[in-house]
Amino acid sequence: MAYSTQKKKMMQLVHIGKNKLGLDDGTYREMLYQVTGKNSSKDCTAAALRKVVDHMEQHGFTVTPAKKHQTKKPDASAAKKALVDKIEALLTVGKKPWEYAETMAKHMYKVDALTFCTPRQLRGIVTALTKHNQKMAKLTEVQADA
Numbered sequence: 001m002a003y004s005t006q007k008k009k010m011m012q013l014v015h016i017g018k019n020k021l022g023l024d025d026g027t028y029r030e031m032l033y034q035v036t037g038k039n040s041s042k043d044c045t046a047a048a049l050r051k052v053v054d055h056m057e058q059h060g061f062t063v064t065p066a067k068k069h070q071t072k073k074p075d076a077s078a079a080k081k082a083l084v085d086k087i088e089a090l091l092t093v094g095k096k097p098w099e100y101a102e103t104m105a106k107h108m109y110k111v112d113a114l115t116f117c118t119p120r121q122l123r124g125i126v127t128a129l130t131k132h133n134q135k136m137a138k139l140t141e142v143q144a145d146a
Helices: 005-023 025-036 046-056 078-095 099-108 117-145
Strands: none
Touching: 005 046, 025 078, 078 099, 078 117, 099 117
């Protein structure tokens, strides 16, 4: 049986809550029946499953958002380490994530990751980030004067 994306996510959330609260199968099914009148989450609608999650939250379950894939600082050889550190500093100043530099490398040099960039390519990314940060600083300055 095919479920809607929303129902699948709610079913996953209900089962995560069941495990986090340490409910055994019997207790879980009893709680499910009390809240929805159904014995199985498969028989519930997405709205009914939302009620189950709300009930679990009242009893100590906290919903935490999934961690999205985050690109971390790439491994770099000794020759590239200083350039990667400079890129990190420029990203921090510009309040940009590592994905920003990764995307720049893809667009500018058609490489899949910063790890595969040559020192010359990394210097190009440093230059582009520097110019971008200068441009943003001027924009902020102009807006402050207005």
